[in-house]
Amino acid sequence: MALASLLGMVTLARADVTIEVTGTGARQLPVAIAAMAGEAGLKEPLTAVIRSDLEGSGRFRLVETGNTPLVEVPAAGELNGWKGRGADALSTGTVRVDADGSIQVRLRLFDTLTQKPLAGFELRAKAGETRRAAHQLADLIYEALTGEKGVFSTRIAYVLKQGKRYELQVADADGHNAQTVIGSNEPIMSPTWSLDGNQLAYVSFERKKPIVFVQDVYTGGRRAVAAFKGSNSAPAFSADGRSLAVTLTIDGISQLYMVDVAGGAPRRLTRSNSIDTEPAFSPDGKTIAFTSDRGGSPQIYTMPSGGGEPQRLTFEGPYNVSPSFSPDGKSLTFIRRENGRFVVATMDLASRQSLTLTSGSDESPSFAPNGKLILFASEAGGRGVLATVSSDGQYKQRLSASGDAREPAWGPYAGQIAVSRLSSNP
Numbered sequence: 001m002a003l004a005s006l007l008g009m010v011t012l013a014r015a016d017v018t019i020e021v022t023g024t025g026a027r028q029l030p031v032a033i034a035a036m037a038g039e040a041g042l043k044e045p046l047t048a049v050i051r052s053d054l055e056g057s058g059r060f061r062l063v064e065t066g067n068t069p070l071v072e073v074p075a076a077g078e079l080n081g082w083k084g085r086g087a088d089a090l091s092t093g094t095v096r097v098d099a100d101g102s103i104q105v106r107l108r109l110f111d112t113l114t115q116k117p118l119a120g121f122e123l124r125a126k127a128g129e130t131r132r133a134a135h136q137l138a139d140l141i142y143e144a145l146t147g148e149k150g151v152f153s154t155r156i157a158y159v160l161k162q163g164k165r166y167e168l169q170v171a172d173a174d175g176h177n178a179q180t181v182i183g184s185n186e187p188i189m190s191p192t193w194s195l196d197g198n199q200l201a202y203v204s205f206e207r208k209k210p211i212v213f214v215q216d217v218y219t220g221g222r223r224a225v226a227a228f229k230g231s232n233s234a235p236a237f238s239a240d241g242r243s244l245a246v247t248l249t250i251d252g253i254s255q256l257y258m259v260d261v262a263g264g265a266p267r268r269l270t271r272s273n274s275i276d277t278e279p280a281f282s283p284d285g286k287t288i289a290f291t292s293d294r295g296g297s298p299q300i301y302t303m304p305s306g307g308g309e310p311q312r313l314t315f316e317g318p319y320n321v322s323p324s325f326s327p328d329g330k331s332l333t334f335i336r337r338e339n340g341r342f343v344v345a346t347m348d349l350a351s352r353q354s355l356t357l358t359s360g361s362d363e364s365p366s367f368a369p370n371g372k373l374i375l376f377a378s379e380a381g382g383r384g385v386l387a388t389v390s391s392d393g394q395y396k397q398r399l400s401a402s403g404d405a406r407e408p409a410w411g412p413y414a415g416q417i418a419v420s421r422l423s424s425n426p
Contacts, residue, residue, distance in 0.1 A: 028061040032087035037069035038095040049134035053152040058395030063087040083112035101127025119144040120422025151368045157191040158408040175399035194241045197414025201235035239285025247277040289323035326371045333365040357393040364407045375410045
């Protein structure tokens with residue numbers, strides 16, 4: 001991977017995933033998520049997934065409701081009863097399973113304090129999309145209660161090593177439903193998403209040297225886009241998805257280049273006698289952040305995406321690497337060495353103030369598409385695990401899969417199921 005250089009088709013994967021909460025937010029909103037009527041015939045009830053999503057976000061405390069469905073529109077007295085049990089909000093719902101296995105879901109959300117409806121949604125999902133539908137419903141509840149978009153229906157990519165086998169996997173944001181995009185007995189590293197969520201770029205050693213590939217997530221079709229002399233590594237999609245910033249040693253030392261996804265000759269972006277690597281585009285595509293040791297130690301720099309004079313961004317500490325922009329472009333997450341350990345940190349780009357979020361042995365941070373969480377790889381029991389931390393550092397969660405998980409990347413919003421809103425006066 002690029003950090004190492006600074007320092008010297010689709011099949012279902014049956015990996016069990018467990019979630020461990022290692023911290024909680026300062027204030028959690030108490031909500032009651034009632035079981036949905038009609039979901040008993042589903043292989044995986046929607047309610048269980050929705051509850052897990054909301055509880056796992058760190059923003060909510062679930063009030064016990066049991067597994068008996070409630071009527072879709074409770075009477076005022078019933079809502080007052082849930083208020084008495086400590087719930088500020090209550091969701092109810094119904095599921096209809098059609099002959100072809102598709103489902104129709106109606107979900108309503110109520111404010112128990114005012115005893116008025118907050119929101120109502122209806123969606124239709126194909127057979128096999130039950131979990132996807134549940135994640136999207138959890139996103140809608142999350143947004144209705146917080147005013148912020150949820151990310152439960154997004155996906156993550158990461159590299160899983162099992163024995164001598166490397167697999168590039170894509171999974172739901174909670175780590176479930178993992179699928180193998182490509183597998184190899186040679187190392188795979190540095191996955192990164194296109195902004196439309198349809199493609200992944202990554203580095204593969206299958207030809208006995210690092211080569212950058214771009215692969216369609218859905219069709220499995222792929223092509224080598226950087227297979228030049230020397231090392232080809234650290235890809236990053238441009239904002240329009242037509243180009244990649246990559247690190248090449250074609251001229252003898254690691255420098256940044258731009259290559260077209262469709263192929264063609266590379267265009268050099270940096271010209272230094274030092275190692276320049278790990279490029280990351282700002283959301284507007286105008287700026288590239290990258291790691292360089294041109295100042296004597298690995299630090300983060302920024303430059304115009306079309307090329308230009310780099311400016312040093314990090315000065316605190318002797319080692320700052322692996323930059324990644326927040327979705328709004330106002331902050332950056334990166335890896336910093338503190339007291340001999342590698343930790344996840346963020347920097348507000350306006351004030352240049354930084355904040356340490358984790359306590360060590362971490363790598364490859366990337367923001368969730370709502371900017372509220374950061375995904376990274378950590379170490380536990382001698383193997384790599386995936387973890388998330390809130391952007392304020394108050395909430396942490398660890399996702400453990402069978403194998404050694406490394407180099408995660410959080411995907412964008414993509415592929416939503418159509419949703420219609422229900423009347424607020426049922």
